[in-house]
Amino acid sequence: MRKHAALWFLAPALSVIAAFFFVPVVASVLLSVTDFDIYAVASFANLRFVGYDNYVHLVRDPLFWVALKNTAYFVFVAGPLSIGVSLAAAVLLSAKLVRFKAVFRTIFFLPVITTLVAVAVVWRYLYHPRFGLLNYGLSFVGIGPVDWLGDPAWAMPAIILLAVWKNFGFNMVIFVAGLQSIPGRLYEVASLDGAGPRRQFWHVTLPMLAPTFAFVTIITLIGYFQLFAEPYVMTQGGPGQSTLSVVLLMYQEGFRWWNMGYAAAVAFVLFVIILALTLVSLRLRGGAPMAVAEPGRESAR
Amino acid sequence: MKRVTLVVVLHLVLAVAAGVTLLPLLWMLSASLMPAGEATAFGHHLLPSTVTFEHYRALFTRLNLARDAANSALLAVAVTLISLALNSMAGYAFAKFRFAGRDRVFRVLLAALVIPGQVAMLPLFLMLREFGCINTYWGVIIPGMASIFGIFLIRQYALSIPDSLLDAARIDGAGEFRIYWSLVLPVCKPILVTLAIFTFMGTWNDFLWPLIVLTNGDMYTLPVALANLVGEHVQDTELMMAGSVLTVLPVVVLFMALQRYYIEGLMSGGVKE
Numbered sequence: 001m002r003k004h005a006a007l008w009f010l011a012p013a014l015s016v017i018a019a020f021f022f023v024p025v026v027a028s029v030l031l032s033v034t035d036f037d038i039y040a041v042a043s044f045a046n047l048r049f050v051g052y053d054n055y056v057h058l059v060r061d062p063l064f065w066v067a068l069k070n071t072a073y074f075v076f077v078a079g080p081l082s083i084g085v086s087l088a089a090a091v092l093l094s095a096k097l098v099r100f101k102a103v104f105r106t107i108f109f110l111p112v113i114t115t116l117v118a119v120a121v122v123w124r125y126l127y128h129p130r131f132g133l134l135n136y137g138l139s140f141v142g143i144g145p146v147d148w149l150g151d152p153a154w155a156m157p158a159i160i161l162l163a164v165w166k167n168f169g170f171n172m173v174i175f176v177a178g179l180q181s182i183p184g185r186l187y188e189v190a191s192l193d194g195a196g197p198r199r200q201f202w203h204v205t206l207p208m209l210a211p212t213f214a215f216v217t218i219i220t221l222i223g224y225f226q227l228f229a230e231p232y233v234m235t236q237g238g239p240g241q242s243t244l245s246v247v248l249l250m251y252q253e254g255f256r257w258w259n260m261g262y263a264a265a266v267a268f269v270l271f272v273i274i275l276a277l278t279l280v281s282l283r284l285r286g287g288a289p290m291a292v293a294e295p296g297r298e299s300a301r
Numbered sequence: 302m303k304r305v306t307l308v309v310v311l312h313l314v315l316a317v318a319a320g321v322t323l324l325p326l327l328w329m330l331s332a333s334l335m336p337a338g339e340a341t342a343f344g345h346h347l348l349p350s351t352v353t354f355e356h357y358r359a360l361f362t363r364l365n366l367a368r369d370a371a372n373s374a375l376l377a378v379a380v381t382l383i384s385l386a387l388n389s390m391a392g393y394a395f396a397k398f399r400f401a402g403r404d405r406v407f408r409v410l411l412a413a414l415v416i417p418g419q420v421a422m423l424p425l426f427l428m429l430r431e432f433g434c435i436n437t438y439w440g441v442i443i444p445g446m447a448s449i450f451g452i453f454l455i456r457q458y459a460l461s462i463p464d465s466l467l468d469a470a471r472i473d474g475a476g477e478f479r480i481y482w483s484l485v486l487p488v489c490k491p492i493l494v495t496l497a498i499f500t501f502m503g504t505w506n507d508f509l510w511p512l513i514v515l516t517n518g519d520m521y522t523l524p525v526a527l528a529n530l531v532g533e534h535v536q537d538t539e540l541m542m543a544g545s546v547l548t549v550l551p552v553v554v555l556f557m558a559l560q561r562y563y564i565e566g567l568m569s570g571g572v573k574e
Contacts, residue, residue, distance in 0.1 A: 005398065005477040006394045009394035012387045013390060017449065021413070028420050092314065093315075105564070106560060111326075114549045114553065115505070116508060116524075117506075117548070118329075125541070126328070130341075131340070133345070173564055177568040222417065226419060254422075260423050260427070264423050271417055
């Protein structure tokens with residue numbers, strides 16, 4: 001009887017996940033070996049099997065490599081930067097001497113819960129070369145006006161800065177939890193052994209945070225590879241494709257030009273890259289911490 | 302003396318960091334209240350010379366954003382309620398029922414967390430088109446009705462419910478659904494609140510999927526409407542800031558009211574070895 005009950009409790013959620021996640025994921029792989037285009041959108045009769053043609057096309061498509069390079073730039077600069085800022089904020093917040101911890105934590109966390117599209121719109125204006133607050137601030141330290149979103153060299157750094165601001169509070173909270181779980185005894189022993197604050201940080205805090213680091217790295221990696229709304233709202237991938245990301249390319253190919261077979265190949269390659277990097281970071285850190293999806297990140301089910 | 306200096310420096314650093322963090326949001330609010338053109342006027346006004354609500358009025362009258370706000374609210378509430386029901390049932394079953402293949406199914410679900418949602422989006426769009434769900438509320442609701450993350454969160458919490466409690470209820474003759482409804486759900490209330498906040502905010506803030514599945518202005522959610530407005534009204538800084546405030550404010554208020562649940566949920570669900 002209880003066996004039956006389990007089925008009834010599981011069936012609704014599992015059938016939704018199966019029908020609207022697992023089936024589409026498998027279908028996506030199948031889609032990527034067809035020439036699904038605008039004619040197939042009109043009628044499935046125009047659909048043809050093309051084998052790995054889409055993947056050959058992808059490897060030869062300069063736009064794909066540009067998108068991949070841009071996304072890698074974003075992930076490997078914004079990622080470490082975000083994690084570094086998060087750790088610094090967490091260490092500061094965890095200092096015994098600090099008062100009003102809850103207030104500071106709330107303020108630092110606030111950007112995390114804000115709507116990405118809305119803050120991307122706001123930052124668009126902050127980055128305005130003539131009226132923007134950022135250039136206004138920089139003018140006081142004698143730095144000339146930078147055309148943040150109009151200059152191919154600066155557009156990606158601008159998006160990285162926004163991403164760090166938006167996201168550091170999330171990992172900060174995880175790090176604070178990690179710091180709290182380090183037994184105070186370890187610091188007492190270290191200080192008896194004559195280790196100063198700096199050596200305590202390097203030899204106690206950082207090693208003890210290793211599992212937290214693994215978790216934070218994977219979550220950040222997966223999230224950042226899905227870069228989309230920032231360039232969509234701020235630059236539309238420009239200038240000169242300098243902020244075109246892999247997901248933006250997938251969106252444009254799939255839902256603007258209806259090259260859905262090709263877009264599915266792009267999506268599948270994105271998945272393989274994320275999977276490979278996740279496995280590598282798990283292997284590097286040793287052990288297998290339980291990775292849990294980031295609840296704040298949208299469109300990642 | 303040295304200790305005092307350290308305390309002052311620490312708080313100074315934190316205060317500056319907090320100021321920098323808040324600045325974009327404060328400027329957004331301030332600019333949304335400025336008369337048209339003032340935010341981009343020379344002299345870099347940080348505060349409005351006179352406070353005006355004309356841009357908010359324009360959003361609701363001329364631009365019909367009230368409709369999009371209602372869409373956002375309706376979708377976020379619907380997805381939250383439905384997914385809470387489905388996820389809590391499944392999470393409870395994974396935690397407290399013994400059946401063949403339970404752990405294997407659960408592991409497969411966890412492993413699937415690494416698959417980015419975008420992989421499913423193209424076929425999902427075609428599927429929902431066959432069902433006639435494109436540009437309908439169902440197009441957004443259906444894929445959000447259950448989530449692996451939600452099931453995981455509930456399961457971890459429900460594991461701590463003592464079996465003796467459930468067995469006692471069974472001996473008293475309570476049916477399985479009754480036990481779930483009047484015993485398990487109340488016990489799980491803290492985690493349900495946490496998951497509700499996560500889901501509500503996630504749905505409210507979601508962009509890519511609504512952008513794909515909602516094709517008509519009447520059906521847009523606020524983020525999609527806002528992204529659309531940028532194209533037409535990029536010169537109207539103050540108007541765009543009002544639109545951003547309107548989009549962000551509900552989640553900020555919700556977070557402020559319930560942040561204890563949010564942060565604690567994050568810390569408990571976050572790091573598990």
